[in-house]
Amino acid sequence: MKRNSLKGRFARVGSRHQAGVGLIEVLVAVLVLSIGFLGVAALQARSLSTNNSAMVRSMATIASYSILDAMRADISGARNNAYNKTIKGNACGTAGSTLASQQLYQWCAAELQPIGQGAATTVGTIQCSAAAGTTTALCTVTIQFDDSRAGDAGTSSQKLVTQAML
Numbered sequence: 001m002k003r004n005s006l007k008g009r010f011a012r013v014g015s016r017h018q019a020g021v022g023l024i025e026v027l028v029a030v031l032v033l034s035i036g037f038l039g040v041a042a043l044q045a046r047s048l049s050t051n052n053s054a055m056v057r058s059m060a061t062i063a064s065y066s067i068l069d070a071m072r073a074d075i076s077g078a079r080n081n082a083y084n085k086t087i088k089g090n091a092c093g094t095a096g097s098t099l100a101s102q103q104l105y106q107w108c109a110a111e112l113q114p115i116g117q118g119a120a121t122t123v124g125t126i127q128c129s130a131a132a133g134t135t136t137a138l139c140t141v142t143i144q145f146d147d148s149r150a151g152d153a154g155t156s157s158q159k160l161v162t163q164a165m166l
Contacts (some may be wrong), residue, residue, distance in 0.1 A: 067104075068164050087126045106120070136166050143160045145158055
């Protein structure tokens with residue numbers, strides 16, 4: 001072996017040197033990192049859609065408890081079927097002269113319209129009946145809404161059912 005005066009190392013005279021191996025290693029590392037970053041981006045997108053779905057479900061739950069609390073202020077109206085209605089989020093109508101019609105209008109305008117993809121797909125149904133032998137009412141609030149932002153194919157229509165004794 002001769003000493004290569006340019007590099008200060010021993011090398012064979014006339015042998016080929018491997019050139020570009022470091023560049024290939026860097027390219028492979030960049031490829032692996034880019035695949036990892038794509039996975040993180042997909043995870044973030046899925047997380048965003050799942051959080052959006054959870055927010056819509058929470059809004060529907062709050063809306064159902066809101067009308068139940070309003071009906072507790074008017075138990076006689078709930079016992080006499082004044083709240084038994086199906087209301088679409090895009091057809092709130094006007095507030096009438098009775099307490100029940102005013103509360104239903106407020107519930108529709110403030111609680112049902114913001115739920116889901118659009119107010120046209122949000123439907124709230126209230127069914128109350130007098131509890132036998134008591135001064136209370138048994139009520140069921142059903143809210144159907146569009147949950148297509150959840151990202152699961154075929155599950156865009158969701159239904160939340162809340163039952164309570166006033």
